[in-house]
Amino acid sequence: DRINNIVCKILIELFYFTEKHCTIKFALTKNKSAVKLHHMFCRLFLGKMVPFLLALLTSLGAPLLASSQCIDNTELNDIFIPDGETQIPLEGSCYQLDVCGLPCPEEVSPPASGFGIVVMVAIGIFVLVGFATVFFIKNKSGNYFVAGRTLPLWVVVCTLGSQSLDSNAILGNVDLSYKYHFFDGAVLPIGLGLSLILNGIFLAAKINSDNALTLPDVFAKRYGKLVEVLASLCTITSFLCLLAGNLVGMGTILSFLLGMSQTAAIWMSAALVLLYTIAGGLFSVAYTDVLQAAVGWIGSITLAFYMISNAENSAPPVSIGYPKYIYPDEASCAMYEGIPCSEDPDLCCYDEGKWCATDDNCVTDNGAYQFGDQPVFIAEMTDPSGLYPFPNAIVFNWATIFVLGFGNLAALDFQARCMASKTPNVARIGCLMAGCFTFLVGIPFSYLGAITRTYYGPDTIRAEFLADTCSTTLDLPTCALWLPDPNAFLKLLTHEAPAFLGGWCLIAIIAASMSTCDGAILAMGTVFSHNIVRNFGSLFPAIFSKNVVTSQNLLNFARVASIPFTVISALIATFYQSSHALGATGYLLVVAFDVVLASTVVPLFGCFYTKKPSPLAALLSILSGALVRVIMEFSLPKDGFLIAPFPGDEFLDYGPAASANFPPFWDEAAETLWDKDAEPCEQARLNDLSGVDSLVSPLVSLIVFMAVQFLERNGPLFNFDKSGIMAPYVKDIEEEEDLEDLKFEDDKM
Helix, strand or coil, X not given: CXXXXXXXXXXXXXXXXHHHHHHHHHHHCCCHHHHHHHHHHHHHHHXXXXXXXXXXXXXXXXXXXXXXXXXXXXXXXXXXXCCCCCXXXXXXXXXXXXXXXXXXXXXXXXXXXXXXXXHHHHHHHHHHHHHHHHHHCCCCXXXXXXXXXXXXXXXXXXXXXXXXXXXXXXXHHHHHHHHCCHHHHHHHHHHHHHHHHHHHHHCHHHHHHCCCCCHHHXXXXXXXXXXXXXXXXXXXXXXXXXXXXXXXXXXXXXXXXXXXCHHHHXXXXXXXXXXXXXXXXXXXXXXXXXXXXXXXXXXXXXXXXXXXXXXXXXXCCCCCCCCCEECXXXXXXXXXXXXXXXXXXXXXXXXXXXXXXXXXXXXXXXXXXXXCCCCCCHHHHCCCCCCCCCCCCHHHHHHHHXXXXXXXXXXXXHHHHHHHECCHHHHHHHHHHHHHHHHHHHHHHHHHHHHHHHHHCCCCCCCCEXXXXXXXXXXXXCCCEECXXXXXXXXHHHHHCCHHHHHHHHHHHHHHHHHHHHHHHHHHHHHHHHHHHHHHHHHCXXXXXXXXXXXXXXXXXXXXXXXXXXXXHHHHHHHCCCCCCCCXXXXXXHHHHHHHHHHCHHHHHHHHHCCCCCHHHHHHHHHHHXXXXXXXXXXXXXXXXXXXXXXXXXXXXXXXXXXXXXXXXXXXXXXXXXXXXXXXXXXXXXXXXXXXXXXXXXXXXXXXXXXXXXXXXXXXXXXXXXXXXXXXXXXXXXXXXXXXXXXXXXXXX
């Protein structure tokens, strides 16, 4: 506690010191522009950096200023402390038992060592295959970046599908559908599969025909160097988040299986993927993707359909209850042969004599599903109250499909594989087939969320609840908030599924993570060296020469540039670990493509679907979309729960413990039951408009682009220098003519 207090005091002093420094500087600076810039910086530091540091320290150490009592309301907390005791939990007990009468969560044994061994062997094989492809490179950038444009259809399908079916679409999918419900996870593979199909219809063949080395090359050819650099910065920012999300996925599995910290597992994962990626480039990425797809897709599908077909319950059933539990309707009463209640014989109660005759032969649960759960509620995507009595993130879920479906069209890794395809038709068909495979593999995994809840959900012996919470809709004065197990699905694979299938699926998730990690690392290093640093001479002629990066040193420069980007992503992953409130894989995936949707997707379509693409239209479109996205990020209400403020009690956040009385559905005297009017649960309305900004910013980008294109229909508004940074140009890729020796004949592929 002393250490926690010291750290907290340091951060508080840092905050006030910075506040004072900013105020003084603001008052003394005479230059108005400098004042605005300095004030913006100070606000950014105070508003974002200090909370970030606080959260980072919290994630690495113990919670700051931890409360010494179970319930913050001291008067209410003291009611639960038995006579002769000074605090709870009592020895050998826990908060939820002492406060709510719920059994302490049962510990789950660590996974068998064989799972960790098998996964590490698989990782070793993937790394060796990646290193083996270094012989295909022959120190030629065209081979490194686009695999000599030789990839046949079956390789394109596998590598595109592997990029789509990453740990976000598998592990993040199940994680979200377990914690919330089916569509909260299913929107990830739905959005990713949709993006591949849209890409196949509108862009893949055109991008392949463009003969570009990277996606920003497409922008350079129509819009010039300035737009090329801006698009490069946006796509790199996007892929930092994408890589981080997959490192979280790998780190989560390795830390769970090997018993190491998640931070160490994240860094180990980053190092392993980085090594073989910078060695073999897109050849290593593509052909490890083929192996990973073969292992991953079959393993994922097999596990998913086995569990769906053989699980005893596809979703948690109607709660059987516990002694003195009142059944909510006649159906549940008849299902469990309830008996008349003691206090009110007209009500039906749990039959303790039948189900709990002795302590060692007692069938109970926590009464969490009064009417049972279902694998899927279709109303989740059509009705804000579709998950009553729980809130529904319907706005964010639809926004997620839109963000992934359209934002992923500016994905560096997707388009790199289209560029590397043998023909435009291969690129088009490959996208369409990979999109279908994404649906086929990813969506069934969403069903596993409900199955996971039957073993590790709120109605199981392993459930943990936060004692100092209440909920009006759940009729719970205490212990209302269930705390999902961040490793629940991994425990399902290692403890409930057949060992062979569980191990196979773990390898599949690792393979999926590695396939996207290597593609992201390659893409960022390539774009930074080829599209940003190579333009330093034109953008900053007084500082850099035009030969900072040449065709001779491009390959090595890209390899070196991949290292710092991997480090940055590993740092992001360390912060957004699977136990972080906003983190885990799925959230970072959405953030990644939110960035490019707001900025680069509209100009990308403009490259191919306008007669004379306007550099000014592209520039203003990128800037306006990005600016609106940033402004709305900080101006819209966002409480971090991703739930829009719909009316209804189910859209109220959990409040602090409200009463020491029993819940209304207990068979107790009326005066001992919780009276919600006399002791109200103080709940604030959930208020998070995340998703609205994701939809508005690309709309603004589109309007600006179309408006400028219209205004320039008879000629440019400004006559830019024909050799300047706003002049379209074809980048000198200088691919060697002797690439023919690396072409793979159809009979060999």
